[in-house]
Amino acid sequence: MPTVTVEGKGSFEVDEGKKLVLALEDNDVDILHRCGGNAKCTTCRCEVIEGDLGTMEEPEAAILDKKGLKDSGARLSCQNRVYSDLTVKPVMTVTNSDVDPGPRPED
16 A cells, blocks of 8 residues: 655555545545546645656646646646655645635545
8 A cells, every 4th residue: 555645744555546635635634626626726736745646647737737837846636646655745725725625526
């Protein structure tokens, strides 16, 4: 099982192939996902400190480009699955933004 480490929150194991956004939420990280995991809003973006999420697919690249974030190093947790150990830092959370997280993304 891969291990996800979240800066300031600790580490947890997740089932291989689980969406990163769901792995975070299921382990009490109050990550935002305002569009419900549809690569429309970028509120679920994370900075990947260590590890690799693999190649960025078109929906993720398109919205990051549209929002001016493509070169920021951010990745959308709703568009990536966990296949190896990662260390991430969520950019937007309920705690630091004081908004409703949004509908839970589907697996």
